[in-house]
Amino acid sequence: LSPGWILFTCVPAAAILGLSGTVYTEADFLWVYLVFVALATFMMIHEHHHRLHWQRKGLAAYGNVDLRLLGQAYVAAACSLGAIAVGRVVAEPMHSVASALFPFYNMVDSSRNAEQRASTNRIGVSETAELTIGRGPMTISEQVLMRVRAEHGAYWRGATYDRYTGAGWRSSLPGAIDVGPRPARGEPSVFVDPSERRSLEIQVPRTRHNRTPGAFHILRQSVLLEPVGRFTDLYAAGEARSFRLADDTVAGLSVTAAADLAGRVRLSHPIRGIPYEAISEVADWTPEELRQRTASMESRLMAGYLRLDLPSADLSKLQGVVDRITATARNDYDRVVALQDYVSSSCRYNLMAPALDSAGGDMVLQFLFRTREGYCDLFASALAVLCRTAGIPARVASGFTSGEFDPARAEYVVRERDKHLWCEVWFSDTGWVVFDPTTNAEDVTPVPGANQGEPGFGALRRLLQRGPIPPAIVGTALGLVLWAVRTEWRHRRSKRDRRDRVDTLGPIETEVLRVYAMVSRSLSRRGMSRRPSETPWEYADRLVNALADDATARHAVLALTQKAVAARYAGVAMGPGDVRQMHRWRRMVLGSLRSSRSQAFLRQPPPRSVH
Incomplete structure (x- = not known):
């Protein structure tokens, strides 16, 4: 089961428990239910953040979506308070629905209330x-x-x-x-x-x-x-x-x-x-x-x-x-x-x-x-x-x-x-x-x-004396918390590993990547930015199609991409000659943009917005 499917089960579980809670009004059950809702809300927000993290570089228009764990907790608390406020409004109609869907609850509730009244009014x-x-x-x-x-x-x-x-x-x-x-x-x-x-x-x-x-x-x-x-x-x-x-x-x-x-x-x-x-x-x-x-x-x-x-x-x-x-x-x-x-x-x-x-x-x-x-x-x-x-x-x-x-x-x-x-x-x-x-x-x-x-x-x-449902809810809640800690730890470790890999590059390899980044920024200012879902080679193919009238620029783009991928991912050692080649190819691409700017990019499709 994927994390998305696990979180999806929280929605019907919360709905069923909430519907039952309108007639099963014992205080311990209600507190456990509130804790479950709060934790499930936090986990959904955490998963949403985790998904957006991999696209955050291409979502600059939407601000900084890289919320930390404390920020996610704040959002979950706000959502939980909103759910409680809405619940107070819909509690009465939900009680009517639950009574109609589960008639046996009426008998259980009536007998429980009778027992409570008996225990309150009669003490042996x-x-x-x-x-x-x-x-x-x-x-x-x-x-x-x-x-x-x-x-x-x-x-x-x-x-x-x-x-x-x-x-x-x-x-x-x-x-x-x-x-x-x-x-x-x-x-x-x-x-x-x-x-x-x-x-x-x-x-x-x-x-x-x-x-x-x-x-x-x-x-x-x-x-x-x-x-x-x-x-x-x-x-x-x-x-x-x-x-x-x-x-x-x-x-x-x-x-x-x-x-x-x-x-x-x-x-x-x-x-x-x-x-x-x-x-x-x-x-x-x-x-x-x-x-x-x-x-x-x-x-x-x-x-x-x-x-x-x-x-x-x-x-x-x-x-x-x-x-x-x-x-x-x-x-x-x-x-x-x-x-x-x-x-x-x-x-x-x-x-x-x-x-x-x-x-x-x-x-x-x-x-x-x-x-x-x-x-x-x-x-x-x-x-x-x-x-x-x-x-x-x-x-x-x-x-x-x-x-x-x-x-x-x-x-x-x-x-x-x-x-x-x-x-x-x-x-x-x-x-x-x-x-x-x-x-x-x-x-x-x-x-x-x-x-x-x-x-x-x-x-x-x-709680353990209340039957199997409350301990199951508590176990699920603890599992969700452990899962959040696990994904957060893996996320932070992956960021550290990526940072460590970058730090292991030599000064010449770093300079090669810097030249490639300069070309990417120049193309982005001219309307040809790299999409979040594109790999370097997919980006290069789109640039080649857009530069169909300039064979020199197409060759320079392919050479720049090949050299940058080799330095970044293949671990190929670079020399001073590679840096000089990167600068020469950069000048060739920028010169082509200045000489045939209006013609080179007329045929490119408009960039798609990412939502």
């Missing part, structure tokens, strides 16, 4: 039965999901996980305990009025897994779920004891609830836009008090919260780290703090961290000893596994951080970005205590538009 908020960690980049929004009024902030817990699988967590506790609901009781509040028939109450069973053996205080929380979220779990601080909902039906369906032994409450149907109240027992403790207590519990429960089904080699590796980090700690609390500081200082928080290798072994070991980069799921899991290695009962909890406090409304605004995982450690005479290793970790999550880390790789990864 639920805790899974099994938690997978190290899943790769995560995108979270600033969407407000709920508002909480309470005396103080807390980690709003939704579920806990006690069984580590090497790839994540799951709960081994029974989760089908019927907890109602039943009609609400007690005093009316801002959100719930027990006198209303549709209000209901859920009592959370008190078990050995969610008890508060030491001092605690009661925290009442008024939670307003935003309509944008679809909640299947109820969230509360500490150990929730009861929930009161303002409505017992969702879309005409009665709501039922089930709880597990750790206190997680799961609803039978997702709810949204419904307020509820939670009453929790929150343990009271200070670091000094915890230093006096041990991280131990009943032996039957202790085994479950210490369980690690890992190969002996992995356990030995973890044990070595634990022994080294906790060597100077004198109590269980200081050991947990030392392990938390180790995870925070040795690993970096990054929401865009790549997924861990599912075939690369245990996820926590990959995180601690290989990648050292991830987000809350890996941080919490690493701390829980290290605590269990140290003989300290620990688990992972999932929910939300307290959110941002709004003093004007005296409430905590909880957003989707506040979704979180943390570690909880059991202390005797206290209960479960929260430890969050992400608090002091370095956050290296790339900021959009900022030059951090490896900018562009995240966009490249998202």
Whole structure:
């Protein structure tokens, strides 16, 4: 395929992509399309310049067409801006044409818009039965999901996980305990009025897994779920004891609830836009008090919260780290703090961290000893596994951080970005205590538009996930750029080679060519200029035909041409006698022009203009 054919394919490709883009309006696709159009425009201008370069000596009437690469880029940018301006005008009619030509796009577009509206207006908020960690980049929004009024902030817990699988967590506790609901009781509040028939109450069973053996205080929380979220779990601080909902039906369906032994409450149907109240027992403790207590519990429960089904080699590796980090700690609390500081200082928080290798072994070991980069799921899991290695009962909890406090409304605004995982450690005479290793970790999550880390790789990864068309467009664009660099390099090398060949001529050969150039200029002033497409011999044949009445001039023209071609292209060595002959033939041609000027050139055809 010639370069012209390759560039020709850009025209229908741009037309098809542009027609598709009127209905396929995803931002990444549009940006890739604009880059493709700009590069294709530049390549067409570059090829046009490359063609004109070989004729530039005969196009003096059109100015200097030997634009350099930067000038070509300027022209391409101007053409691209013009194309964008025209595109804004014709976008609407093109959309109508595309919808008529490709009816399946309407269905794709409608379903995509429906999905986008659903993702915008409905965000599923639920805790899974099994938690997978190290899943790769995560995108979270600033969407407000709920508002909480309470005396103080807390980690709003939704579920806990006690069984580590090497790839994540799951709960081994029974989760089908019927907890109602039943009609609400007690005093009316801002959100719930027990006198209303549709209000209901859920009592959370008190078990050995969610008890508060030491001092605690009661925290009442008024939670307003935003309509944008679809909640299947109820969230509360500490150990929730009861929930009161303002409505017992969702879309005409009665709501039922089930709880597990750790206190997680799961609803039978997702709810949204419904307020509820939670009453929790929150343990009271200070670091000094915890230093006096041990991280131990009943032996039957202790085994479950210490369980690690890992190969002996992995356990030995973890044990070595634990022994080294906790060597100077004198109590269980200081050991947990030392392990938390180790995870925070040795690993970096990054929401865009790549997924861990599912075939690369245990996820926590990959995180601690290989990648050292991830987000809350890996941080919490690493701390829980290290605590269990140290003989300290620990688990992972999932929910939300307290959110941002709004003093004007005296409430905590909880957003989707506040979704979180943390570690909880059991202390005797206290209960479960929260430890969050992400608090002091370095956050290296790339900021959009900022030059951090490896900018562009995240966009490249998202581009590769869009299917084969965007990577094909990017590959074509890169190919066009490489082709432009190649042709520019060859063009400059050929100019250098030609210049080098001229520089290698001796002074006598150069003088021979100078005499031939003098004759050519004299003929050009008299209307007999050399055409851009003519070789020296074709030019000589035309001169001979024009000088049909003067045999001496015809002989001189042929001799001049033969000598100049031999010196320039054949590499024939010239002597002083050749220079004298060239001057003699020059005088013969110029003398013939002066003596028979009007007759010699009457029969020549008019010069053709080159466009």
